[in-house]
Amino acid sequence: ESNLNPKYTFENFIVGASNQFAHAAAIAVAENPGKAYNPLFIYGGVGLGKTHLMQAIGNFIKTMYPSKTVVYVTTESFMNDLIDSLRNDRMTEFREKYRTVDVLLIDDIQFISGKDRTQIEFFHTFNALHGSGKQVVLTSDRPPREIPMLTERLRSRFEWGLIADIQPPDFETRIAILRRKAEDEGIEVSDSVLKLIASRIKSNIRQLEGALLKLKAKAQLEGKPLDEELVKNALKIEPGISHPSSSESDHLPVDEIKKVVSQTMGVTIEELNGSSRKKHIALARQVAMYLCKKFGNYSFPKIASAFNRTDHTTAMHAFNRIKELREKNSELNQLITEIENTLARLID
Numbered sequence: 001e002s003n004l005n006p007k008y009t010f011e012n013f014i015v016g017a018s019n020q021f022a023h024a025a026a027i028a029v030a031e032n033p034g035k036a037y038n039p040l041f042i043y044g045g046v047g048l049g050k051t052h053l054m055q056a057i058g059n060f061i062k063t064m065y066p067s068k069t070v071v072y073v074t075t076e077s078f079m080n081d082l083i084d085s086l087r088n089d090r091m092t093e094f095r096e097k098y099r100t101v102d103v104l105l106i107d108d109i110q111f112i113s114g115k116d117r118t119q120i121e122f123f124h125t126f127n128a129l130h131g132s133g134k135q136v137v138l139t140s141d142r143p144p145r146e147i148p149m150l151t152e153r154l155r156s157r158f159e160w161g162l163i164a165d166i167q168p169p170d171f172e173t174r175i176a177i178l179r180r181k182a183e184d185e186g187i188e189v190s191d192s193v194l195k196l197i198a199s200r201i202k203s204n205i206r207q208l209e210g211a212l213l214k215l216k217a218k219a220q221l222e223g224k225p226l227d228e229e230l231v232k233n234a235l236k237i238e239p240g241i242s243h244p245s246s247s248e249s250d251h252l253p254v255d256e257i258k259k260v261v262s263q264t265m266g267v268t269i270e271e272l273n274g275s276s277r278k279k280h281i282a283l284a285r286q287v288a289m290y291l292c293k294k295f296g297n298y299s300f301p302k303i304a305s306a307f308n309r310t311d312h313t314t315a316m317h318a319f320n321r322i323k324e325l326r327e328k329n330s331e332l333n334q335l336i337t338e339i340e341n342t343l344a345r346l347i348d
């Protein structure tokens with residue numbers, strides 16, 4: 001079966017500046033499967049609507065073209081399916097299953113990183129589908145060029161069609177999403193409360209929706225109205241729904257900067273915090289420190305300790321080095337500009 005969740009549709013996907021490009025691409029693919037952009041590669045951070053958009057494509061096609069077969073699968077279950085099939089001598093069925101669909105939706109393809117056997121099999125699946133004009137849609141938490149340990153032939157295929165990113169939602173979009181969610185759930189809540197929530201939770205739509213539900217539950221349990229006071233208290237004391245930027249200052253939190261650098265430069269948070277001297281890791285770490293100074297305006301000792309360094313000159317050195325490198329290396333400069341744009345949106 002297709003594995004689609006009917007709750008993910010275009011109708012209930014709120015469009016704003018941060019996702020309109022990916023949304024338009026998804027609509028084009030849904031209306032013209034196999035003909036508009038193939039593959040469509042959607043990437044963006046956690047909880048920003050990649051799975052929603054991808055499944056909306058599938059649900060739309062199933063409604064508009066009932067005879068077409070659509071399969072949605074996470075990269076992990078594709079992989080498990082492959083392993084099972086290899087073990088149980090069922091590769092014929094496996095290939096039949098994935099190579100005869102009209103639309104294949106593969107979620108979180110970044111997990112194919114380093115999985116050699118799966119990459120080989122997916123390469124052939126992709127070729128079979130693409131070669132016969134069938135639609136492939138992929139999502140990832142990062143663009144193809146930043147997925148490590150991915151064979152060049154797969155990377156280049158991921159780039160054959162259209163690559164569309166989803167950015168964290170701006171303030172207006174966050175409010176629109178909250179308002180829609182409140183309506184759907186029958187939660188009565190004022191605009192000022194929605195604004196307050198939207199100003200505290202910025203970079204994850206799943207968290208944004210979760211906060212509203214938790215606040216409603218809290219109001220019910222305590223027999224209080226869902227008002228600004230309740231929100232202020234709840235978002236302060238409940239770590240699950242508080243946002244780091246609700247801390248005392250209006251600095252962009254270090255964790256937020258690390259997250260964006262990690263996503264954009266293809267290194268993990270652990271690697272940023274760690275002590276590896278591998279070139280790309282050390283560079284990403286220095287970029288993160290540089291941005292902590294520039295965007296967060298933290299002191300050098302504070303930045304050093306946020307990266308588990310005892311010597312504040314490490315942070316100072318990183319700042320100066322990146323400042324110089326930006327002038328000499330246009331590729332790096334462009335990458336950092338991209339990160340800065342993302343961070344600027346988080347501040348809004």
Ligand code: ADP
Pocket residue numbers: 012013014015019044045046047048049050051052053177205206209
């Ligand atoms: P991702 O796959 O990028 O991690 P999801 O697609 O799972 O994110 O989205 C997380 C939650 O936020 C889901 O409940 C989804 O319906 C909701 N969501 C994300 N983007 C939007 C949007 N633009 N409009 C409405 N709901 C959204």
Ligand code: MG
Pocket residue numbers: 050051052107
């Ligand atoms: Mg997802």
